[in-house]
Amino acid sequence: MHKYTIEHSLLLLRKNTLRLSRSSRAFHIINKNQTQLVQRFIKTPQLMFLNSNISYEYINVNLGQRQFSNSEGQKKEEEQPIEVVIDELTKEESEPILKDSEKMEFKAETKKLLDIVAKSIYTDKEVFLRELLSNCSDALEKQRFKQVSGSSQGGNDLYINITTNSKDRELVLFDSGIGMSREEIMDNLGTIAKSGSQAFLKEMKDKDVSLNDSIIGQFGVGFYSTFIVSDSVEVYSKAEGHNGVRWVSDGSGEYEISNADNLGFERGTRIVLKLRQDCREFSTENELEKIIKKFSQFISYPIKLNGQMLNNLQAIWYRDKREITTDEYERFYESVAKTKIPYKYLLHYSTDVPLSIKALIYIPSTHNEKYGIQNETQDINLYSRKILIKQNCSELLPNYLRFIKGVVDCEDLPLNISRETYQDSSLMNKLRNAMTRRILKLLEEEARKDKPKYNKWYEEFNNFLKEGLTSDTENSEALFKLLRFNANFSKKELVSLDEYIEKMKPSQDKIFFIVNPQIESAMNSPYMEPFKGTDFPVLILSNNIDEICFQQSGNYKGKSFVNVETSYEEIQKDLGKKEESSHALSKIPEDEIAPFSLWLKNELQPQITKISLSKRLKDAPAVIVGQQSSSMRMMMQMMDPSAANEGLKDQTLEINASHPIIVNLNYLRKHDAKLASLATHTLIDNINLLNGTPADVLKLKDRSFEMLEKFLDHNLEGLDPKPQRKLKAKSQDLEIELPEDIDSVLKKSHEDLKEKKSDKIVREHVVGSENNKNQ
Numbered sequence: 041m042h043k044y045t046i047e048h049s050l051l052l053l054r055k056n057t058l059r060l061s062r063s064s065r066a067f068h069i070i071n072k073n074q075t076q077l078v079q080r081f082i083k084t085p086q087l088m089f090l091n092s093n094i095s096y097e098y099i100n101v102n103l104g105q106r107q108f109s110n111s112e113g114q115k116k117e118e119e120q121p122i123e124v125v126i127d128e129l130t131k132e133e134s135e136p137i138l139k140d141s142e143k144m145e146f147k148a149e150t151k152k153l154l155d156i157v158a159k160s161i162y163t164d165k166e167v168f169l170r171e172l173l174s175n176c177s178d179a180l181e182k183q184r185f186k187q188v189s190g191s192s193q194g195g196n197d198l199y200i201n202i203t204t205n206s207k208d209r210e211l212v213l214f215d216s217g218i219g220m221s222r223e224e225i226m227d228n229l230g231t232i233a234k235s236g237s238q239a240f241l242k243e244m245k246d247k248d249v250s251l252n253d254s255i256i257g258q259f260g261v262g263f264y265s266t267f268i269v270s271d272s273v274e275v276y277s278k279a280e281g282h283n284g285v286r287w288v289s290d291g292s293g294e295y296e297i298s299n300a301d302n303l304g305f306e307r308g309t310r311i312v313l314k315l316r317q318d319c320r321e322f323s324t325e326n327e328l329e330k331i332i333k334k335f336s337q338f339i340s341y342p343i344k345l346n347g348q349m350l351n352n353l354q355a356i357w358y359r360d361k362r363e364i365t366t367d368e369y370e371r372f373y374e375s376v377a378k379t380k381i382p383y384k385y386l387l388h389y390s391t392d393v394p395l396s397i398k399a400l401i402y403i404p405s406t407h408n409e410k411y412g413i414q415n416e417t418q419d420i421n422l423y424s425r426k427i428l429i430k431q432n433c434s435e436l437l438p439n440y441l442r443f444i445k446g447v448v449d450c451e452d453l454p455l456n457i458s459r460e461t462y463q464d465s466s467l468m469n470k471l472r473n474a475m476t477r478r479i480l481k482l483l484e485e486e487a488r489k490d491k492p493k494y495n496k497w498y499e500e501f502n503n504f505l506k507e508g509l510t511s512d513t514e515n516s517e518a519l520f521k522l523l524r525f526n527a528n529f530s531k532k533e534l535v536s537l538d539e540y541i542e543k544m545k546p547s548q549d550k551i552f553f554i555v556n557p558q559i560e561s562a563m564n565s566p567y568m569e570p571f572k573g574t575d576f577p578v579l580i581l582s583n584n585i586d587e588i589c590f591q592q593s594g595n596y597k598g599k600s601f602v603n604v605e606t607s608y609e610e611i612q613k614d615l616g617k618k619e620e621s622s623h624a625l626s627k628i629p630e631d632e633i634a635p636f637s638l639w640l641k642n643e644l645q646p647q648i649t650k651i652s653l654s655k656r657l658k659d660a661p662a663v664i665v666g667q668q669s670s671s672m673r674m675m676m677q678m679m680d681p682s683a684a685n686e687g688l689k690d691q692t693l694e695i696n697a698s699h700p701i702i703v704n705l706n707y708l709r710k711h712d713a714k715l716a717s718l719a720t721h722t723l724i725d726n727i728n729l730l731n732g733t734p735a736d737v738l739k740l741k742d743r744s745f746e747m748l749e750k751f752l753d754h755n756l757e758g759l760d761p762k763p764q765r766k767l768k769a770k771s772q773d774l775e776i777e778l779p780e781d782i783d784s785v786l787k788k789s790h791e792d793l794k795e796k797k798s799d800k801i802v803r804e805h806v807v808g809s810e811n812n813k814n815q
């Protein structure tokens with residue numbers, strides 16, 4: 041804590057402006073232009089008087105200069121911050137006193153660097169503030185370390201103070217951090233490729249003190265980014281036990297360095313930027329507030345802008361998990377995800393391998409893509425040592441994990457990574473891989489911990505995981521672990537592939553599945569007939585995308601995926617069943633099978649090019665077996681309707697030769713080939729519809745109507761009087777004249793109808809009882 045005598049304080053007060061607020065814990069004395077903080081006092085016994093009524097008088101009396109205006113009453117004054125200009129400052133009093141000035145040339149490489157930094161790395165001008173704040177934060181962290189390890193005698197107050205003066209286009213940053221000596225400032229700001237953090241680390245290591253990680257990093261050229269926005273930059277710095285020093289440059293060829301007294305602070309660094317004309321926005325309070333909040337809201341030291349505290353949110357991911365309450369986690373989630381809907385899972389995680397990462401990852405309970413209207417926003421922010429590198433950093437995770445919210449802080453990442461190079465950076469790739477693996481592992485752990493909870497989440501998010509399976513081959517096993525399906529052994533509860541494997545028979549080496557959104561119709565599908573009466577497990581996939589995922593990787597843990605629609609022979613072999621003769625149950629005479637098959641093939645070309653006698657079908661008349669399963673064909677059609685017919689070519693029709701439809705078709709083709717043809721095509725239309733393969737609707741309609749007409753014709757034959765055929769009445773030609781007394785007409789017809797109905801019931805009853813009697 042600072043210890044100042046009252047006299048000293050008053051001397052400072054006389055020379056400067058006092059910002060005094062009764063409610064605040066501290067007093068700030070800044071110089072008259074408000075560009076630099078002269079001293080900050082915490083309430084100490086010596087200064088308590090400043091905060092009491094008497095003290096005002098005391099100051100008034102003692103200073104005898106401009107007075108506090110308390111004519112409007114003490115109470116009002118107590119609430120308001122009071123500014124008092126105590127004295128006009130003379131130049132000598134306000135300016136640092138400079139000695140031993142030297143002009144130095146920047147090294148050639150630094151000149152080059154200044155050029156590159158300004159032109160290419162920093163596409164966003166505002167990042168200079170991020171760099172400066174990062175340096176302030178580092179300097180404060182180093183000082184904190186010195187204090188903790190007992191090697192500092194100075195005051196403990198660690199903070200960043202930013203003041204602006206838009207009239208003079210001036211921006212001033214002050215930190216009460218470790219400061220720099222003359223040699224250090226020349227080393228650090230005169231040359232490049234020198235990491236101050238590393239040098240500090242080495243120095244501290246030699247002293248054998250255990251280190252706080254957060255100062256370790258591979259930082260590059262941050263400070264020079266100030267020249268993107270400044271005509272000139274002044275740095276005033278003072279390290280404990282050293283003279284004050286001033287460094288100034290316009291960023292061209294050289295800089296000047298001097299010893300400096302009368303800096304107005306005991307320790308720390310003050311950087312004064314004279315902003316370029318076209319960058320004056322960085323001296324306006326509103327603009328600065330936005331940028332500072334964006335980059336530094338989680339810096340753990342107080343940051344004030346013109347006396348106002350800006351960073352209230354702490355870098356929660358840096359804190360010990362055991363000290364964070366659920367409420368704090370929830371509030372943080374709300375601020376990152378911008379939603380009040382509670383999250384589902386949380387991962388607060390810290391590791392040093394393969395990179396030094398601290399992350400706070402949230403998995404939401406719902407998303408915005410359900411209705412296909414909105415895309416999930418990538419609310420994941422990338423930090424390096426609490427300094428924001430990129431908000432909504434889409435490069436941090438693969439696209440399919442775009443629903444993840446939170447913060448990733450990687451100390452190994454240089455702040456100066458430019459946006460254009462995110463994608464190419466091998467460090468970013470490493471980080472992305474590490475994070476992806478960790479998130480998938482989190483989901484797996486959660487699924488194991490609480491099955492129903494995970495299954496509920498899965499129903500909401502499964503499409504993201506499936507998207508991952510089609511794009512992220514590296515993590516396919518981890519992604520497969522997260523998929524869930526119904527199965528013939530679990531129709532209500534979803535099961536994982538690992539649970540399926542547990543159910544597999546010892547001889548089984550394949551994963552069987554069927555695609556059908558309706559569990560009951562999947563169970564009753566003709567393709568499931570071979571599985572009836574066996575306890576072979578079959579997965580029921582509700583979505584065509586599931587099959588695409590299966591096809592893409594082909595197997596899980598070495599077990600290949602097999603659609604039960606594939607050839608019956610293979611399935612039989614897999615199920616260990618003996619070959620059955622397809623002719624055994626055939627009700628078609630043996631010598632007619634070949635001509636009937638040939639006839640069918642001719643009829644159905646090019647969709648069907650092979651006819652086979654089914655051994656699996658019991659209840660269904662026929663199934664189509666294609667090179668692709670029906671769900672895949674449907675998918676292809678959806679994606680490219682013009683290729684619809686392509687997907688339907690060259691398939692096999694498996695016929696059930698004991699089914700009445702098939703037997704009758706064979707009979708009919710010999711007597712009425714035209715009608716048989718119509719019936720065959722109608723049968724195929726129906727099979728296609730059942731498979732979900734969209735048919736040619738117009739042709740289908742024509743055929744069904746023709747079939748219906750023929751059926752009705754046939755059934756009405758012999759009825760008397762025979763209905764008039766081809767009755768063509770155009771509705772617009774029909775004009776019905778309504779009688780005037782329409783109500784009575786309606787009533788009468790209603791009564792007629794009632795009479796007829798009761799007459800019919802009576803007749804039925806009589807016939808029924810007569811029949812009973814006869815029996």
Ligand SMILES: Nc1ncnc2c1ncn2[C@@H]1O[C@H](COP(=O)(O)OP(=O)(O)OP(=O)(O)O)[C@@H](O)[C@H]1O
Pocket residue numbers: 171174175176179215217218219220228229234235236237258259260261262263264308309454455456
């Ligand atoms: N406010 C400050 N207080 C104390 N030292 C500072 C301050 N600003 C800069 N320095 C020193 O100057 C060095 C160079 O700063 P610069 O921003 O150019 O690079 P860096 O911080 O080492 O790397 P990077 O910006 O990539 O993190 C720092 O390492 C630090 O030693």
